[in-house]
Amino acid sequence: MTFTYLTRVYYEDTDCGGVVYHANYLKFMERARSEWLLDMGWDMNLSSELDRLFVVKSVQMDLIKPARLYDDIQVDTKVARNGRSFIDFEQIVSNGAGVIYCKAIVRAVCVNHAFRPCAMPKVLLKEIKHDG
Amino acid sequence: MTFTYLTRVYYEDTDCGGVVYHANYLKFMERARSEWLLDMGWDMNLSSELDRLFVVKSVQMDLIKPARLYDDIQVDTKVARNGRSFIDFEQIVSNGAGVIYCKAIVRAVCVNHAFRPCAMPKVLLKEIKHDG
Amino acid sequence: MTFTYLTRVYYEDTDCGGVVYHANYLKFMERARSEWLLDMGWDMNLSSELDRLFVVKSVQMDLIKPARLYDDIQVDTKVARNGRSFIDFEQIVSNGAGVIYCKAIVRAVCVNHAFRPCAMPKVLLKEIKHDG
Amino acid sequence: MTFTYLTRVYYEDTDCGGVVYHANYLKFMERARSEWLLDMGWDMNLSSELDRLFVVKSVQMDLIKPARLYDDIQVDTKVARNGRSFIDFEQIVSNGAGVIYCKAIVRAVCVNHAFRPCAMPKVLLKEIKHDG
Numbered sequence: 001m002t003f004t005y006l007t008r009v010y011y012e013d014t015d016c017g018g019v020v021y022h023a024n025y026l027k028f029m030e031r032a033r034s035e036w037l038l039d040m041g042w043d044m045n046l047s048s049e050l051d052r053l054f055v056v057k058s059v060q061m062d063l064i065k066p067a068r069l070y071d072d073i074q075v076d077t078k079v080a081r082n083g084r085s086f087i088d089f090e091q092i093v094s095n096g097a098g099v100i101y102c103k104a105i106v107r108a109v110c111v112n113h114a115f116r117p118c119a120m121p122k123v124l125l126k127e128i129k130h131d132g
Numbered sequence: 133m134t135f136t137y138l139t140r141v142y143y144e145d146t147d148c149g150g151v152v153y154h155a156n157y158l159k160f161m162e163r164a165r166s167e168w169l170l171d172m173g174w175d176m177n178l179s180s181e182l183d184r185l186f187v188v189k190s191v192q193m194d195l196i197k198p199a200r201l202y203d204d205i206q207v208d209t210k211v212a213r214n215g216r217s218f219i220d221f222e223q224i225v226s227n228g229a230g231v232i233y234c235k236a237i238v239r240a241v242c243v244n245h246a247f248r249p250c251a252m253p254k255v256l257l258k259e260i261k262h263d264g
Numbered sequence: 265m266t267f268t269y270l271t272r273v274y275y276e277d278t279d280c281g282g283v284v285y286h287a288n289y290l291k292f293m294e295r296a297r298s299e300w301l302l303d304m305g306w307d308m309n310l311s312s313e314l315d316r317l318f319v320v321k322s323v324q325m326d327l328i329k330p331a332r333l334y335d336d337i338q339v340d341t342k343v344a345r346n347g348r349s350f351i352d353f354e355q356i357v358s359n360g361a362g363v364i365y366c367k368a369i370v371r372a373v374c375v376n377h378a379f380r381p382c383a384m385p386k387v388l389l390k391e392i393k394h395d396g
Numbered sequence: 397m398t399f400t401y402l403t404r405v406y407y408e409d410t411d412c413g414g415v416v417y418h419a420n421y422l423k424f425m426e427r428a429r430s431e432w433l434l435d436m437g438w439d440m441n442l443s444s445e446l447d448r449l450f451v452v453k454s455v456q457m458d459l460i461k462p463a464r465l466y467d468d469i470q471v472d473t474k475v476a477r478n479g480r481s482f483i484d485f486e487q488i489v490s491n492g493a494g495v496i497y498c499k500a501i502v503r504a505v506c507v508n509h510a511f512r513p514c515a516m517p518k519v520l521l522k523e524i525k526h527d528g
Contacts (some may be wrong), residue, residue: 014280026155148410286452287422320418
């Protein structure tokens with residue numbers, strides 16, 4: 001029920017404060033949601049065929065402890081809540097060993113190419129129910 | 133009382149959805165806060181001398197309408213609330229002509245080089261009071 | 265004959281080495297080329313209508329002196345050479361007061377939506393000749 | 397003798413042209429060089445202790461075929477040439493199955509905290525000789 005994505009902090013992720021630039025935690029979290037979607041069977045062909053993509057609608061993010069260059073990054077992702085057209089992801093960025101860097105609730109909305117909210121494909125809704 | 137920063141959407145800001153990548157609104161907002169701080173008399177020399185820098189502690193962001201390549205970006209920033217060691221910025225990213233792309237409340241905390249919260253320099257607190 | 269674009273170094277541009285992250289000079293240079301194109305009368309409507317966009321084909325970049333947070337950035341851009349479908353830009357990133365951070369030759373190629381090289385729109389070729 | 401680093405294209409890497417933003421190939425290549433250095437026994441403690449870090453001095457990059465969202469990325473890295481204070485890396489970004497996206501020669505220079513070129517730590521020079 002929790003999906004885990006692993007990466008590492010590289011130079012590109014840091015800033016001259018010596019730590020990860022705040023906006024870049026959102027990149028780690030987006031990679032994790034992408035891997036979750038791919039794991040659910042989602043891909044670009046399906047996305048084009050069904051004319052559906054996911055966009056971020058809102059973010060509530062708390063930055064707890066700064067991560068530094070070469071730190072291990074683990075993003076734990078779960079579906080906290082969902083409707084027919086949206087998913088609220090609860091995501092925790094940590095070192096995988098008890099140190100939490102950042103927590104967020106990210107709402108992703110399923111839209112068509114004109115960015116109008118649309119019901120998610122049934123196959124995905126079914127997977128979420130099963131997964132949740 | 134509202135500080136305005138102007139820029140434009142370039143290729144680096146967009147993603148293959150055809151619009152500005154969600155995390156990049158935080159970059160626009162950070163540039164605006166930096167310009168606001170510089171306008172207040174803050175700079176890197178003062179930062180080093182006083183051993184103080186600002187880090188983002190939390191973000192609440194709503195993405196309202198997607199901005200696209202070459203769109204004008206206006207970031208309006210004001211101090212919504214502040215304590216001795218933190219500032220809650222209310223920031224609106226728009227095209228400067230009525231179209232709002234993104235709104236956020238960003239809490240910045242004044243810390244020392246060890247990332248411990250510290251009171252802001254008095255000169256800055258005075259400016260904020262005067263400005264607010 | 266030289267087009268000047270001005271910006272500043274913000275946190276997003278730096279890394280934990282304390283200086284601008286090497287790849288980000290390419291962002292400054294791309295913004296400058298975008299402003300040059302816009303100045304030439306290019307825009308997204310024209311781009312869609314004519315089915316033409318510019319992509320970077322090659323980069324030769326020398327990093328000379330590191331730029332730091334809040335440094336002024338001036339990008340001087342000129343057309344060093346061009347063919348019917350490509351432009352070699354000579355770009356210098358400096359502080360506008362004698363300190364050169366980075367120099368590059370960037371080849372941009374005019375392509376269609378399928379990324380096949382195509383002759384540039386005549387209006388642009390004429391402007392380049394006039395400008396060069 | 398060739399070091400392989402694997403990743404994937406995410407939204408953050410792409411631009412509204414629908415493909416990977418040119419500067420972001422340099423990020424993939426930097427991650428690969430970081431992993432190579434870590435594999436050689438380099439880490440941040442050693443870097444601090446010895447007062448040595450690596451900075452990019454020059455880049456020659458050819459963009460061959462655009463990578464797209466969710467494409468597999470393989471970066472093959474080898475030492476093409478080195479001196480006491482620099483390494484010329486030859487790096488190829490591909491899908492790992494014959495499609496080459498980008499090739500580059502990246503010169504990294506070993507510097508101290510003042511960004512003055514310095515001889516590399518002997519342990520690293522020895523590893524490079526052994527590796528090359």
